[in-house]
Amino acid sequence: MTRTLITGGLVITAADEIHADVLIEGGRIAALGTPGTHGWTADRVIDAAQKFVIPGGVDVHTHMELPFGGTFASDTFETGTQAAAWGGTTTIVDFAVQSKGQSLRAGLDAWHAKADGRCAIDYGFHMIMSDVTERSLKEMDLLVEEGVSSFKLFMAYPGVFYSDDGQILRAMQRAAANGGMIMMHAENGIAIDVLVEQALQRGETDPRYHGEVRKALLEAEATHRAIKLAQVTGAPLYVVHVSAEQAVAELARARDEGLPVFGETCPQYLFLSTDNLAEPDFEGAKYVCSTPLRPKEHQAALWRGLRTDDLQVVSTDHCPFCFVGQKELGRGDFSKIPNGMPGVENRMDLLHQAVVEGRITRRRWIEIACATPARMFGLYGKKGTIAPGADADVVIYDPHAEQVMSAETHHMNVDYSAYEGKRVTGQVETVLSRGELVIDKREFVGRAGHGAYLARGTSQYLG
Ligand code: URP
Ligand code: ZN
Ligand code: ZN
Numbered sequence: 001m002t003r004t005l006i007t008g009g010l011v012i013t014a015a016d017e018i019h020a021d022v023l024i025e026g027g028r029i030a031a032l033g034t035p036g037t038h039g040w041t042a043d044r045v046i047d048a049a050q051k052f053v054i055p056g057g058v059d060v061h062t063h064m065e066l067p068f069g070g071t072f073a074s075d076t077f078e079t080g081t082q083a084a085a086w087g088g089t090t091t092i093v094d095f096a097v098q099s100k101g102q103s104l105r106a107g108l109d110a111w112h113a114k115a116d117g118r119c120a121i122d123y124g125f126h127m128i129m130s131d132v133t134e135r136s137l138k139e140m141d142l143l144v145e146e147g148v149s150s151f152k153l154f155m156a157y158p159g160v161f162y163s164d165d166g167q168i169l170r171a172m173q174r175a176a177a178n179g180g181m182i183m184m185h186a187e188n189g190i191a192i193d194v195l196v197e198q199a200l201q202r203g204e205t206d207p208r209y210h211g212e213v214r215k216a217l218l219e220a221e222a223t224h225r226a227i228k229l230a231q232v233t234g235a236p237l238y239v240v241h242v243s244a245e246q247a248v249a250e251l252a253r254a255r256d257e258g259l260p261v262f263g264e265t266c267p268q269y270l271f272l273s274t275d276n277l278a279e280p281d282f283e284g285a286k287y288v289c290s291t292p293l294r295p296k297e298h299q300a301a302l303w304r305g306l307r308t309d310d311l312q313v314v315s316t317d318h319c320p321f322c323f324v325g326q327k328e329l330g331r332g333d334f335s336k337i338p339n340g341m342p343g344v345e346n347r348m349d350l351l352h353q354a355v356v357e358g359r360i361t362r363r364r365w366i367e368i369a370c371a372t373p374a375r376m377f378g379l380y381g382k383k384g385t386i387a388p389g390a391d392a393d394v395v396i397y398d399p400h401a402e403q404v405m406s407a408e409t410h411h412m413n414v415d416y417s418a419y420e421g422k423r424v425t426g427q428v429e430t431v432l433s434r435g436e437l438v439i440d441k442r443e444f445v446g447r448a449g450h451g452a453y454l455a456r457g458t459s460q461y462l463g
Contacts, residue, residue, distance in 0.1 A: 003023065003044075004023075004043065004044045004045075004432070004435060005022070005023055005046070006045075006046045006048050007047055007048060007049070008035060009051045009396065010053065011053045011386055012052050013387070014364075017362060017363065020033060020034065020035070021033050021035050022394065024394070027392055027436070028388075028434075029386055029388055029392050029394075030388060032387075048396050052395075052396070052397040052399055053386065053394060054366055054395050055386050056088065056089060056395055056432075057087070058089070058383050058384050059089045059344055060315045061095075061315035061316060062315075062344055063318065064077045064094055064115070065114050066340070069338035070336075071338055073321060074322050075320050076114070076118065078118040079411075080318065081119040081123065082444060083411040084121055084344045085121050085431050085438045085439055086345050086410075086431075086439060088397065089347065089348060090122065090395070090433045091121060091124070091379065093124045093373075093377055094115065094123060094124075094125055095125070095128045096110070096111035097111070098129050099130060101131060104139040115453070116453065120433075120438060120446040120448060121433050121446075121451045122452050124377070126148065126151065126152055127140075127143055127150070129151050129153055129163065130154070130163070132170055140178060147455025149181060149377070150183055151181070153168050153171055154185040155168070155185060155186055155187055155189055155222045156185050156189035157185075158189050162189055165229060168229055169229050172235035175236070181462075182236065182238065184239050185290075186226050186240075187214060187218055187219050187291055188225075192213055205334055206282070206284065207278075207279075207287070208278040210277065210335075210337065211293060214292045216244035216294060219242075219243065224250045227251075236262070236462055237259075237261045238262045238263070238376065239262070240264050241289075241317050242263045242311060243265065243269040243292065245294075245297070245298045248310060248311065251263040251310050251311070260461065262312050263311045263313075264314065265305070265313075267351070268289065268343060269293065269299070270299055271419065272419075273295060273296040274293055274296075276293060277293050285328070286323055288337040288339055288341075306359075306368060307359075312368065314351060316346075318412075320341065320414035322414055323415055323416050341418050342417070343418060345410050345411055346405060346410075346419055348397075349428070351368070351369050352399070352426040353425065356399075370385070372384075377456055378457030379456055392434055392435040397427070398429045399426050401425070401427035401429075402427075403423070403424055403426075404421060404424075405417050405419040405420065405421070428442075436450060438450070
């Protein structure tokens with residue numbers, strides 16, 4: 001059994017910051033010890049002096065190879081999980097998709113076929129329900145039992161992923177009974193589609209109109225409706241990719257009432273804005289995602305929500321499409337631009353930059369990027385912390401290294417960076433997944449197939 005010892009670093013978890021040596025045995029954290037006192041020996045010693053020793057990131061919102069808008073997200077499970085590791089993320093939870101007329105099982109099988117044997121880090125699945133029927137409602141119970149314990153529903157994208165309020169209510173009733181978590185894409189898609197049609201009729205075809213028609217109030221209205229439907233059924237609710245200040249207010253109000261309502265935002269909403277969507281020469285298409293980027297003024301509410309715990313998780317919604325050949329499908333009609341942005345490699349660094357800038361503390365960084373996502377989706381204990389018995393998913397992070405984000409140097413399979421030219425302080429140096437090196441002093445030494453499928457428990461935030 002290989003023993004690894006990480007010495008001299010500052011171990012940061014959501015709960016503590018302590019100078020400790022970390023002993024890893026058989027892929028798990030064996031012990032934390034006071035440096036210079038324990039006398040441990042090991043096959044491999046990693047010097048982490050002047051570095052942070054943090055749990056591997058847990059990104060609970062990715063879309064590798066997602067079919068969307070007549071094309072596919074450009075990262076495969078192989079390329080996307082390698083890029084995640086480069087950025088200090090050691091667990092992803094991706095979305096398997098139920099197509100219309102298909103069973104949940106068929107969708108799940110299809111995603112296993114894409115991912116199994118290809119991932120460099122551990123992975124699990126949520127289930128996108130695009131066809132809420134008697135059959136799929138029954139299937140939800142089986143999925144929860146076997147480790148797919150969360151279900152994404154869409155109030156947006158009529159004719160594709162959309163569910164009406166009756167379908168949403170039924171799925172929530174089922175989740176309330178079986179311990180599942182309902183994840184909601186909260187935008188009023190019916191109203192948005194009218195505004196899209198009207199904008200196009202006026203000749204408003206540029207990417208920036210994507211942001212104008214997908215109004216903040218229509219995100220807030222859908223968020224409110226989702227909360228009320230969840231309240232009626234007693235189901236917990238996790239609202240994904242929250243971007244509008246008014247939606248944060250809806251979540252805050254519900255939480256003040258004591259409802260089991262949770263919210264996630266993403267780095268693109270914290271660091272980018274409608275200014276990017278308005279970039280000339282169709283460059284704004286790089287920033288088309290839904291919910292859309294908002295005017296800069298919304299960012300303060302998102303940061304505040306992260307500090308006050310009205311928002312609990314930052315994940316990426318990583319859904320990359322190349323500018324050339326994919327985003328270009330929407331030249332002359334913004335509604336045909338595939339929705340989604342790359343970011344799985346950037347999240348831990350961008351959030352560390354927020355630490356550097358004094359927006360969040362170091363422990364809150366780990367809480368929103370590692371511990372809470374693991375707790376929220378039934379992975380905590382194994383993932384999201386550094387403690388005896390946990391999987392040895394550990395990142396040696398250099399808080400002093402300087403880097404410039406760029407498509408030239410990133411590892412995501414996409415031809416642009418949403419953060420091109422952005423300077424940040426801090427960089428991943430070494431990454432272990434279950435005690436095996438994946439990144440060793442900024443060299444990829446992992447392998448496709450190392451990543452294991454994670455059958456998840458139910459959320460630790462359920463009553
Ligand atoms: O624009 C986005 N977010 N694309 C991915 C699909 C989704 O709604 O999460
Ligand atoms: Zn969504
Ligand atoms: Zn998504």
